[in-house]
Amino acid sequence: MSEVADRIKEIINPENLVYAKSPLLNDDIMHYCPGCSHGVVHRLIAEVIDEMGIQEQTIGVSPVGCAVFAYNYIDIDWQEAAHGRAPAVATGIKRVMPEKVVFTYQGDGDLAAIGTAETFHAVNRGENIVMIFINNAIYGMTGGQMAPTTLIGQVTATTPNGRNVDLNGYPLRITELLAQLPGAAYVTRQSVQNPAAVRKAKKAIRKAFEIQAMKKGTAFVEVVSTCSSGWKLNPVESNKWMEENMFPQYPLGDLKDGSRADAGLYSIKG
């Protein structure tokens, strides 16, 4: 056994390092619950910003919701927006500093309920920003109430008998709607429940930031996520529940590949 311990000591050596936390993530312990997808997505954003070398140009906009404190963890400039208004705040930043890199980080309540108008119109203007959308089908911060993306039959604090379409309407596939808008350049839906998904999601986030650099329009990355506390499952069960229940409603993949789709638009004559 001591032979193994000695061997490990040998291996744990800077020259053998293959993965270490991004230098853009500070040492604060994240306030998220154990297993929360937010932590993974935060890390991916930090890694992408670091790898692209754009820390000094990037301004993040955090939402109201669980990710309100995103600004505590990633070492870039941040603005904290009012509930749902992150796309408007990001528009303001980007319009006066078009040379900077601007992204919003929003949950389903923020982006797809209270901020629907700001979301749609920012994308419809083709704002050159990145929007990261965490969809976990529930309101985490306020204690597990129904979100616009809550599944039919899903139990939440405000749908104790399950979401009922007669009362509550339908789960909102806002990403599909946004993909219809000419201003949207890149629209994709990802997840982070296993290593392969995480690596794919990171590529998507990187692509989104590259689209911004190319000034092609809005780059929108939905990440189908878990909320163990809200779903009242442990993190491993949450991932399984997400795969079984969320993915049929919110299928993964690219909805728009990165070229701005303004073909077929009609302009008045003369």
Add this chain to the structure above:
Amino acid sequence: MGELRLMKGNEVIAEAAIRCGCDAYFGYPITPQSEVMETLMANRPWEDTGMVVLQAESEIASIHMVYGAAGSGKRVMTSSSSPGISLMAEGISYMAGAELPCVIVNVQRGGPGLGTIQPSQADYNQATKGGGHGDYSLLVLAPASVQEMHDFVVLGFELAFKYRNPVMILADGVIGQLMEKVVLIDQRPRWTNEQIAEISGTWATTGKSKNRKKHVITSLEMDSFIMENNNLRLQAKYDQMKDEEVRFEAIECDDAEYIMVAFGSAARICQKTVQIARQKGVKVGLIRPITLLPFPEKIIAEYATKVKGFLSVEFNAGQMVNDIRLAVNGKTKVEYFGRMGGIVPTPDEVEAALEQKLIRG
């Protein structure tokens, strides 16, 4: 002396914004101030000064675009009219809480609700007592002429950055639609990145360079003791505004037995009323608060021991009159006269009210 022009109040807001080097305007059309954005768009300042002009999808979006751009250390403004300002209330509170400078113009119309597109001053309480949530104060300037519409945009930005606080220009439909001569300032350049670094380099989110800590624009603080301290810091700032920024005009008050208090276009009417009353031998003066917040309470308190009474003249149900009563503190009579629903009273009507409510009453 700058260029002399005949212009509408709303157009002058736009012209002054461009000329003073404003970086961005975000707005949404609403009567009676739509000419502000129309004038900006017609002037195409993005070609000359680089100023951004953007029509947002709502007043809510407008104020939060202002938030984002102001957080970048830029000089940013919006304008609207009463119902639109109500929609902005949340964002204004956030800006005050996050200590972001900006200029917000409210060309008031009558309410409540959709109300009327005719002029009003019924947003006095909204502007001076909050409107949004939390313990915050704006700095509120009340223009009474087209010239002041111009001057207060320039002054508004100076004050907004002096205090890192939103400044409201509380105009009304009369001043917005009025055409008068105005002297325009010469074109000033927008701030360079170096100037912004010098002025707002300790807080603006312009991208975190290696040699400084990250900047975070937020009004949020979970620790109650720190949050109380944040509030105390804001209150100290508001106290400083009270000490340094009170502005008013006192017209024929030296020998006055009665004083009218009125702001904005109501003060223009009262100026004529002073003449009419004095022709009849009644010694009447006028105090015109130029800053509604901070309110010129000291000058009113001083006159409270000298005059037989005050008449507050407002295009509303009597809002500023309460601030006058607080300043007078029972030392003399305080009455109110006003019209609502978009009706602008005549100087004779005010004179009759003065006689009925103060002199004979």
Add this chain to the structure above:
Amino acid sequence: MAKVRGAVVVDTEVCKGCNLCVVACPTQTLALNRNVNSKGYHYSYMENPENCTGCTNCSAVCPDSCITVYRVKIES
């Protein structure tokens, strides 16, 4: 012991014991410790260190970025 190819270091005070790395580990290297950290979480650790290949699957899924991974190249 030439087959030992990798090793992970868990920042045990940052770990919240979510178990996602344990599930993601293809070689059953990781497990949750019987002991807890100062917050009361059963932190992740190398239960079978000789299995570790340094594949970084654990660090990829870790929501708290508390795993550092090392790997040596093996000459076969």
